[in-house]
Amino acid sequence: MFNIGQAIKDLRQAVGLSQEELASGICNQAQISNLENNNATPSAMLLNQIATKLGVDMNYFFEMQESHKIEYLQNSKKYIRKSIRIRDYENLYNTILSEKKHPYYQETENLQFLLWHEAICIHYVKKESTRALEMLNKALQMTNNRKYYTEQEIEILISISIIETETKLYTKSEDDFKKALDSFKNTPQITNPSIELRIIYGLSKLLTDTGRYQESLDYSLKGIRLCKQLETLYVLGELHYQCGSNYARMGEKEKAISAFDKAINIFELQSNHLYVQLVKKYRAELLGIEES
Numbered sequence: 001m002f003n004i005g006q007a008i009k010d011l012r013q014a015v016g017l018s019q020e021e022l023a024s025g026i027c028n029q030a031q032i033s034n035l036e037n038n039n040a041t042p043s044a045m046l047l048n049q050i051a052t053k054l055g056v057d058m059n060y061f062f063e064m065q066e067s068h069k070i071e072y073l074q075n076s077k078k079y080i081r082k083s084i085r086i087r088d089y090e091n092l093y094n095t096i097l098s099e100k101k102h103p104y105y106q107e108t109e110n111l112q113f114l115l116w117h118e119a120i121c122i123h124y125v126k127k128e129s130t131r132a133l134e135m136l137n138k139a140l141q142m143t144n145n146r147k148y149y150t151e152q153e154i155e156i157l158i159s160i161s162i163i164e165t166e167t168k169l170y171t172k173s174e175d176d177f178k179k180a181l182d183s184f185k186n187t188p189q190i191t192n193p194s195i196e197l198r199i200i201y202g203l204s205k206l207l208t209d210t211g212r213y214q215e216s217l218d219y220s221l222k223g224i225r226l227c228k229q230l231e232t233l234y235v236l237g238e239l240h241y242q243c244g245s246n247y248a249r250m251g252e253k254e255k256a257i258s259a260f261d262k263a264i265n266i267f268e269l270q271s272n273h274l275y276v277q278l279v280k281k282y283r284a285e286l287l288g289i290e291e292s
Contacts, residue, residue: 002068004047009036010270011054022053041264057271069104076104079233080117093121109152115139116156129167136160151192157183160196165206177203194234197223201235204242208249235264241279248286256287 012022012032019032035050042050048208051058070195076099083092099105105114121253122128133147141155149157157180164173181199184190200223207216220242227236244259260283267275272288 002065003038004042004065005036005038007064008032008042008054008062011056011060014037015054017054026050026053026229071289073104073110077113078148080113087124088114089121089124092117112139112142113152114220115142116152116159120159123163123166127178129163133160133163136163148187149180151187151190152196153171154180154183154195155189156199158195158202161202161206165202165209170206170210173206174203189197193230194232197226197230197232197235197239200226201238201242204239208242208245213246213249217243217250220246233266233270237263237272237275237279239269241282242265244283245277245286248283253287257283259286 012019019027019036023029023032027046031040031046032050032170035042044099048058051060080092080095083089083095096114100111100114100118100251105111115135116139117130119139122135124134128134136156136159140153140160143150144153157176159175161173161180164170164176177199181196181203184196184199185273200219204216204219204223207213220239223239224236224243227234240259244256244263247253247256247259260279263279264276267273267279
């Protein structure tokens with residue numbers, strides 16, 4: 001949390017004033033000491049007088065507070081996203097329960113972010129898929145009151161679709177993936193184009209699971225082209241794996257081997273040793289190739 005007392009102390013020391021000198025004509029030295037030790041909160045009038053004496057506008061402290069808040073949320077959300085990416089759901093779940101109490105997360109969109117990721121943990125840690133889907137839909141409804149979806153709302157819809165796929169709610173999942181894709185295309189401002197890749201990859205997995213291999217292959221190849229266009233490795237290995245999986249099921253062994261090899265090369269480049277082993281395992285199962 002931002003400590004206004006520490007900010008006052010840091011600025012006072014920077015300009016070379018003692019507590020007594022800062023207090024002169026404003027309050028007494030004890031009050032400054034209490035403020036700096038976070039034992040008291042300054043009134044707006046007192047804060048304005050202190051700011052003037054220190055040679056700054058009162059907004060300086062509010063801007064510092066906002067800057068601290070932004071930095072805290074950025075770091076926190078970065079950690080949460082990374083934990084999801086490496087599937088560290090157990091530790092993440094405990095972190096989210098703690099963060100839900102933090103004042104910075106009480107604003108609607110930030111609280112929505114936490115509820116979204118808590119639901120993912122509920123699905124994978126608690127194995128309560130129905131509850132997770134209820135939470136995700138609740139999170140979606142917290143802000144969904146416009147003609148278009150925000151990026152965060154689209155990502156929540158993707159999470160809903162993924163859990164529906166994993167719980168074999170295939171028709172609902174396909175509808176939601178396509179709804180997410182349409183929403184992505186209709187959203188006025190997109191800052192994270194990789195969202196489209198997540199949707200395409202999700203659809204390709206769903207279509208493979210439901211035996212629609214050619215359709216899945218078409219989406220996978222579309223995703224690979226988009227990766228190249230965006231110059232990103234994000235889900236590129238996964239998309240090549242999907243191609244290999246579909247080719248294998250369609251009886252096109254040489255194409256399957258080539259796609260699996262590309263997936264392995266990408267995962268090795270990313271030092272993703274777990275996925276390298278998984279691809280090798282599934283390649284052996286699908287093609288009957290013994291791993292050396």
